Amino acid sequence: MTDEETEPLLDKLDAAQKVRLLTGASTWRTHAEPAAGLRALTLSDGPAGVRGEAWDERETSLVLPSPTALAASWDERLLTDLGALLAVEARRKGVDVLLAPTLNLHRSPLGGRHFECFSEDPLLTGRTGAALVRGIQSGGVAATAKHFVGNDAETDRLTVDVRMDERTLREVYLAPFEAAVAAGVWAVMSAYNKVDGVTMSASPLLAHPLKDAWGFDGLVVSDWGGVRTLLDAARSGQDLAMPGPDGPWAAGLLAALEEGLVPTGAVDDKVRRLLRLARRVGALGPDRPAPRTATAPEAGRALLRRAVSAGAVLLRNEGGMLPLDASALKSVAVVGPHATAVRIQGGGSAEVFPEHVVTPLAGIERQLDGVAAVTYRPGLPESGRPEPLGRDRSRDPRDGEPGVLVRLLDARGAELHAEHRLSGRIVEPSVRPEGAAAVEIRALFRPAESGTWTWAVGGWGDISLAVDGHEVLAGTFPLDSDDPTRVHVAPPLHTARAELTAGREVEVVALRSLAPGTGVATVLAAAPPAGDPDAALAEAVAAARAADVAVVVVGTTEQSESEGHDRESLDLPEGQDALVRAVVRANPRTVVVVNAGAPVALPWHTRVPALLLAWFPGQEAGDGLADVLFGRAEPGGRLPTTWAAAQDDVPVLRTAPDGAGRLHYAEGPHIGYRAWLRSGAAPAYWFGHGLGYTGWAYEELTAPAAVGAGEPFDVRVRVRNTGRRRGREVVQVYLARACSAVERPVRKLVGYAAVEAEPGESAVAVVRVDGRALAHWSPGRRGWETEAGAFTLLGGRSAGDLPLTARIVARPGADSAGKGSGNGSAHDGERSPLVL
Ligand code: BGC
Numbered sequence: 001m002t003d004e005e006t007e008p009l010l011d012k013l014d015a016a017q018k019v020r021l022l023t024g025a026s027t028w029r030t031h032a033e034p035a036a037g038l039r040a041l042t043l044s045d046g047p048a049g050v051r052g053e054a055w056d057e058r059e060t061s062l063v064l065p066s067p068t069a070l071a072a073s074w075d076e077r078l079l080t081d082l083g084a085l086l087a088v089e090a091r092r093k094g095v096d097v098l099l100a101p102t103l104n105l106h107r108s109p110l111g112g113r114h115f116e117c118f119s120e121d122p123l124l125t126g127r128t129g130a131a132l133v134r135g136i137q138s139g140g141v142a143a144t145a146k147h148f149v150g151n152d153a154e155t156d157r158l159t160v161d162v163r164m165d166e167r168t169l170r171e172v173y174l175a176p177f178e179a180a181v182a183a184g185v186w187a188v189m190s191a192y193n194k195v196d197g198v199t200m201s202a203s204p205l206l207a208h209p210l211k212d213a214w215g216f217d218g219l220v221v222s223d224w225g226g227v228r229t230l231l232d233a234a235r236s237g238q239d240l241a242m243p244g245p246d247g248p249w250a251a252g253l254l255a256a257l258e259e260g261l262v263p264t265g266a267v268d269d270k271v272r273r274l275l276r277l278a279r280r281v282g283a284l285g286p287d288r289p290a291p292r293t294a295t296a297p298e299a300g301r302a303l304l305r306r307a308v309s310a311g312a313v314l315l316r317n318e319g320g321m322l323p324l325d326a327s328a329l330k331s332v333a334v335v336g337p338h339a340t341a342v343r344i345q346g347g348g349s350a351e352v353f354p355e356h357v358v359t360p361l362a363g364i365e366r367q368l369d370g371v372a373a374v375t376y377r378p379g380l381p382e383s384g385r386p387e388p389l390g391r392d393r394s395r396d397p398r399d400g401e402p403g404v405l406v407r408l409l410d411a412r413g414a415e416l417h418a419e420h421r422l423s424g425r426i427v428e429p430s431v432r433p434e435g436a437a438a439v440e441i442r443a444l445f446r447p448a449e450s451g452t453w454t455w456a457v458g459g460w461g462d463i464s465l466a467v468d469g470h471e472v473l474a475g476t477f478p479l480d481s482d483d484p485t486r487v488h489v490a491p492p493l494h495t496a497r498a499e500l501t502a503g504r505e506v507e508v509v510a511l512r513s514l515a516p517g518t519g520v521a522t523v524l525a526a527a528p529p530a531g532d533p534d535a536a537l538a539e540a541v542a543a544a545r546a547a548d549v550a551v552v553v554v555g556t557t558e559q560s561e562s563e564g565h566d567r568e569s570l571d572l573p574e575g576q577d578a579l580v581r582a583v584v585r586a587n588p589r590t591v592v593v594v595n596a597g598a599p600v601a602l603p604w605h606t607r608v609p610a611l612l613l614a615w616f617p618g619q620e621a622g623d624g625l626a627d628v629l630f631g632r633a634e635p636g637g638r639l640p641t642t643w644a645a646a647q648d649d650v651p652v653l654r655t656a657p658d659g660a661g662r663l664h665y666a667e668g669p670h671i672g673y674r675a676w677l678r679s680g681a682a683p684a685y686w687f688g689h690g691l692g693y694t695g696w697a698y699e700e701l702t703a704p705a706a707v708g709a710g711e712p713f714d715v716r717v718r719v720r721n722t723g724r725r726r727g728r729e730v731v732q733v734y735l736a737r738a739c740s741a742v743e744r745p746v747r748k749l750v751g752y753a754a755v756e757a758e759p760g761e762s763a764v765a766v767v768r769v770d771g772r773a774l775a776h777w778s779p780g781r782r783g784w785e786t787e788a789g790a791f792t793l794l795g796g797r798s799a800g801d802l803p804l805t806a807r808i809v810a811r812p813g814a815d816s817a818g819k820g821s822g823n824g825s826a827h828d829g830e831r832s833p834l835v836l
Pocket of ligand 1: 146
């Protein structure tokens with residue numbers, strides 16, 4: 001079916017039918033419309049995997065490495081393959097529209113969704129996102145570029161008013177979205193925040209440049225609950241309000257249309273876009289339900305394992321300590337709570353449920369099986385933070401099966417529904433019967449240790465907790481937020497203590513009321529008695545000392561890296577820095593693995609011989625990391641974001657709005673490495689940095705002597721493998737202009753390409769530079785302009801290590817509108833730009 005064939009379908013719908021389509025039918029679905037042969041579309045998060053319609057730990061998904069890790073691969077082929085895998089997962093779960101990728105930028109390392117965004121650089125973000133979009137859509141599933149635009153932090157995200165100058169908006173923050181549109185993305189999600197005083201679900205930016213100048217012909221879906229006004233949003237380029245069935249458009253759009261307050265053409269355009277999206281995903285025409293299958297593809301696991309090593313960044317490798325020669329090892333000490341409780345993904349709407357997790361300890365043990373002895377010591381006592389009960393710790397009192405019993409009760413306490421669940425963290429029960437007034441989680445719990453246990457119930461409203469028949473918590477906790485993540489996904493925990501005896505099973509009952517608007521999410525969690533930190537550390541130190549090699553895994557927690565709030569500090573959780581220092585002192589042959597989705601402060605980084613950044617590595621974490629540690633795979637990652645040595649050094653940090661609710665991007669285009677270059681300070685590790693297992697000499701850079709305005713060109717960089725094994729090098733090209741009539745970053749990334757070579761062999765990286773790279777946005781002329789004259793091209797291995805340079809002259813002449821729009825766009829369509 002073509003666009004022309006979709007058009008008559010519009011005529012079959014009356015105003016009420018059209019308007020009805022523009023608000024969701026439920027949390028994750030749109031309305032069906034039999035008159036147009038349209039079935040309901042199912043949307044789902046994204047981006048770490050495809051969760052599907054249910055937020056239920058029994059419905060597992062393949063879990064990818066965090067987007068930071070994916071961007072670190074600088075590997076578009078891999079991204080496209082992973083996108084195709086996401087499409088297979090989406091089809092398996094009956095999902096038509098995947099709410100990914102996230103194209104906001106790493107403006108501050110404190111951003112709570114940093115792990116979910118790709119990079120601090122617009123070009124790398126745009127190319128990575130575009131590759132993922134192509135992969136997802138190759139499987140007939142829509143990708144959604146989100147959150148358009150300016151949602152680069154979480155503090156007050158529903159209301160914050162982001163202010164930035166027009167050049168920064170065009171050249172930095174809009175650029176990745178422009179690249180996604182150029183890649184043909186079928187959906188864009190408008191953000192919660194405001195830009196220049198207008199909430200993004202009613203922003204003029206949706207029309208211009210998104211729809212007209214860039215030619216986006218897909219659907220603009222709101223962020224969940226993001227459409228808060230009737231008329232402004234309806235008159236803007238906002239197309240679909242999610243979720244439903246309620247909302248300002250469901251309530252008032254039909255009347256507004258009939259009264260002429262919203263033009264018919266505006267509503268028709270929204271419906272036309274919805275129908276076009278439906279056609280693209282196969283939801284129009286004869287009933288074509290998306291195929292559903294129960295199990296994830298086996299081949300996907302191998303790809304996910306490869307993605308772990310492809311994104312892992314080797315920050316330091318003194319004396320070539322890595323890779324470890326397994327055959328030369330007798331013993332390895334694995335240390336750190338994250339070696340067993342690995343964080344595979346960040347928190348919030350991106351979260352999905354893995355069917356299995358390979359921990360770093362398991363991965364190392366597997367590769368050393370029969371070769372060397374592996375000992376494990378956490379090195380730190382239990383955190384004291386209550387973790388949800390689960391299959392490993394509790395039983396359902398009704399059938400004795402591992403897990404918990406969840407019941408929905410009416411106002412008198414009578415059971416309306418009961419189900420067995422595998423986790424004490426319930427985002428939603430599988431049904432919500434009419435009249436449900438309370439959620440109860442009930443479990444049998446056999447403590448492993450005697451002493452004071454900390455218990456917690458998460459949720460809102462009237463809450464109580466009974467342990468072994470004694471009420472230990474009772475109170476009312478009124479809703480204090482309208483952020484959907486805090487209300488529905490990760491409600492606050494309320495704690496109490498109870499003395500328990502090891503081995504004596506007790507029944508635990510948590511209850512919360514269901515007041516309107518407070519969601520259903522309920523959590524029952526527990527933490528064992530506080531352990532002895534000195535003893536834990538001493539055990540780890542002894543194990544490290546006795547082993548040939550120590551591997552320490554440190555990282556962040558679910559609390560620190562999550563949607564809904566920004567981080568307060570870059571520090572690792574308490575005790576981890578001291579643990580690393582103690583282990584390195586005990587055994588100089590120590591590898592430190594960092595398990596975090598975003599930068600953390602590593603005050604000891606120059607003291608450790610080998611430092612490997614694993615990010616949130618997804619479900620195959622341990623196998624992928626062991627591949628790197630023992631040299632089955634080269635660490636392929638290069639930093640997508642600059643890492644500071646200390647938080648105080650970070651040039652752009654603040655994420656909180658001012659007293660008037662405004663967040664000023666006062667640094668303009670100078671974020672990430674551009675900010676570091678401007679400040680003159682040196683970070684711990686530059687954007688682009690990452691070591692492989694071989695060495696490279698940068699031998700020659702050649703580029704055309706001159707280029708016309710707006711014309712793409714190739715830069716050739718010859719590198720030679722100077723090491724002893726085959727390797728892959730990511731060759732990066734930056735652009736600078738010393739004397740310029742306009743303000744520019746000291747330098748900016750304009751292209752990259754990876755090459756592979758055998759030892760001694762040289763290879764030429766052909767780096768395509770887009771015609772837009774030399775141009776800047778002219779607010780006065782509302783177009784792209786190229787300054788005539790000399791620019792410098794710099795080639796090398798990171799923003800701070802660029803041994804090769806060449807001069808290129810931009811010839812006077814008009815920028816050509818058809819070519820060279822940002823990041824490889826095929827259509828620009830801006831008014832004809834001029835050249836100075
Ligand atoms: C997030 C989006 C997400 C949506 C649906 C929102 O709170 O900002 O990224 O897609 O929820 O879960």
